[in-house]
Amino acid sequence: MKKIIVVIGLLFSVFTAQSQSCNELMESIKAENYGTTYSSYTSDAISEVTFYEVLIDYQARYFAIVCFKSKYSYGCTEYVYQVAYDTKLNYSLHYLNSAGKAFWKYIQPYNGNLDCAPNFD
Numbered sequence: 001m002k003k004i005i006v007v008i009g010l011l012f013s014v015f016t017a018q019s020q021s022c023n024e025l026m027e028s029i030k031a032e033n034y035g036t037t038y039s040s041y042t043s044d045a046i047s048e049v050t051f052y053e054v055l056i057d058y059q060a061r062y063f064a065i066v067c068f069k070s071k072y073s074y075g076c077t078e079y080v081y082q083v084a085y086d087t088k089l090n091y092s093l094h095y096l097n098s099a100g101k102a103f104w105k106y107i108q109p110y111n112g113n114l115d116c117a118p119n120f121d
Contacts, residue, residue, distance in 0.1 A: 022079075022080060022114065022115075025114070025116065026065060026078060026079075026080040026116070029054060029063055029080065030052075032054075035050035035051055035052045036050065037050040038050075038095050040095060040099035042099075043069070043099040045068055046066060046069065046100060046103055047068065048066075048076075049064055049067070049091060049095070049103070049107070050064070050067075051063070051064050051083075051087070052064075052065070060085065062084060062087060062088070063080055064080070064087060064088070064107050064110075065079070065081075066078065066080075066081065066103065066117070079116060079117035079118065080117070081110045081113065082113040082114050083110045084110070090106045091103075
C-alpha cells in the first residue's frame with residue numbers, strides 16, 4: 001500500500017510540477033498498473049500500443065504508451081501520451097485496418113499534453 005501511495009504521489013507531481021522525466025513517468029505507469037496492449041504486426045511504424053488507466057487523487061487519468069518500430073533494429077522506441085477516456089475504445093475499433101491511421105486520428109492529437117513524444121510536424 002505504501003508503494004502505491006508513493007507512485008501516486010510521484011505521478012501527481014508530474015502533473016503539477018513536471019518533476020519527473022518522461023521515462024520515469026512511463027516506467028511508473030508500467031510498473032504499477034495493468035495495461036491493455038494492441039499489437040500491430042503488419043504496420044510499418046507501430047509495433048504496439050498499450051493503454052493504462054491510472055487513479056491519481058481519486059481521478060482517472062488515461063495513458064497510451066506507443067512503441068514505434070525501429071528502422072535499424074528489431075526493437076522499438078516507446079513514448080507516453082496522456083489521452084482521453086475514449087481513446088482506447090476508438091483506437092481498438094480502427095487499428096486492425098490501419099494502426100498508423102488510428103494513431104494519427106486518436107493518439108497523436110494528444111501529443112502536447114505531456115511533451116513526451118516526438119513532434120511529427
